[in-house]
Amino acid sequence: MSKPDATATPAQLRVAPAVPVSAALGPLPSGIDADWTQWITLNLLRQASEASMLHAMAQAGLPPDVAQQALHTVRNHPITQTALAEQSLHHKLLSVVDAVQSLHTAHPRYAQVERVTSITDNELFERFVCANRPCLLTDAAARWPALQRWSFDFFAKRFGSMQIQVQGDRNTDAQFEFNKVNLRRQVRLDDFIAYCRQNANDNNQYLTANNNLLRRPEMAGLTEDLGDLPLCDRARAHDMAHLWIGPGGTNTPLHHDENMLWHTQLVGAKRWRLWSPLEWSRMYNHHAVFSPIDVHAPDLQRYPRFAQATALEVVVRPGEAIYLPPGWWHQVSALEPSISVNQTNFSVRNTFDYASPNAAPL
Numbered sequence: 001m002s003k004p005d006a007t008a009t010p011a012q013l014r015v016a017p018a019v020p021v022s023a024a025l026g027p028l029p030s031g032i033d034a035d036w037t038q039w040i041t042l043n044l045l046r047q048a049s050e051a052s053m054l055h056a057m058a059q060a061g062l063p064p065d066v067a068q069q070a071l072h073t074v075r076n077h078p079i080t081q082t083a084l085a086e087q088s089l090h091h092k093l094l095s096v097v098d099a100v101q102s103l104h105t106a107h108p109r110y111a112q113v114e115r116v117t118s119i120t121d122n123e124l125f126e127r128f129v130c131a132n133r134p135c136l137l138t139d140a141a142a143r144w145p146a147l148q149r150w151s152f153d154f155f156a157k158r159f160g161s162m163q164i165q166v167q168g169d170r171n172t173d174a175q176f177e178f179n180k181v182n183l184r185r186q187v188r189l190d191d192f193i194a195y196c197r198q199n200a201n202d203n204n205q206y207l208t209a210n211n212n213l214l215r216r217p218e219m220a221g222l223t224e225d226l227g228d229l230p231l232c233d234r235a236r237a238h239d240m241a242h243l244w245i246g247p248g249g250t251n252t253p254l255h256h257d258e259n260m261l262w263h264t265q266l267v268g269a270k271r272w273r274l275w276s277p278l279e280w281s282r283m284y285n286h287h288a289v290f291s292p293i294d295v296h297a298p299d300l301q302r303y304p305r306f307a308q309a310t311a312l313e314v315v316v317r318p319g320e321a322i323y324l325p326p327g328w329w330h331q332v333s334a335l336e337p338s339i340s341v342n343q344t345n346f347s348v349r350n351t352f353d354y355a356s357p358n359a360a361p362l
């Protein structure tokens, strides 16, 4: 991507404070290292209250005068001032997004996920893809062989001896989805199936989309049991379908995907909670595709704007599929032991340029 030219001169910029740099800076008090400087800058940019910053610094053992002086120095630094000024453009964009979203939520049926039956490609495209709205397709898998055949018994009997990779020990890590690479565990498929059947309310182990199980040679031909979905290119289902298997009680925490997908339920039911990408300013997306908010017990002291976000909620049952447009935030809970498949093999454009910042901590 080409880079723009620099602005002409400092006089034309006019964002830094009109004080001499030496006066604005002052020395950073001892005890304030690069980590603290970054922490203060990040919190200033996130508009954290001064009181909460001073409190956190006191908790970490910094004397109050050191904390005050560090805050003053970092806030008045020309680099911070420039970042804050540039960030005001981001806030302007957010205010436009908020205005559009407040019009969307004023619709009397905004919070409902529309249920549709036998929808054509064109209808899906015009009513949901272009409008960037989710929907629930009630008869999605009605005629799929997978709906009849794919049961816990089927997987245990036919593929039971396979070693598979699941996410395990999720209960030991509050950020289990974020840290999923560390939580990879190998298990026998029949042992995992037995575990799923026995547990009605457990989030400790879950076979999620990252497993690539449907691409394993042992399961060759299995994706032929998946039938058609509107706007989907069935020939690419083998490469772009992902299996999810888990007990009741699994919790996929709040995140968004970078493309659109169908998620079809084959066994058990799941509750989906959805938030539009236009709720951006209320989702606290500080890292990659994740939000730190636990939607079951949101910390509104820390994430107060989430209280104003409007959720859509729907339960997806066997044979039904949810269409999830790109960028929609979602949290998913299994109400029962569950088997489902998601697919991204759309016959229309389904790759978007997403800058995915990784630097900031949760």
Ligand SMILES: O=C(O)CCC(=O)C(=O)O
Pocket (backbone or CB within 6 Å): 244, 250, 251, 252, 257, 261, 263, 270, 330, 332, 333, 340, 342
């Ligand atoms: O079913 C789940 O637990 C999560 C599904 C999901 O996040 C997805 O398909 O993108």
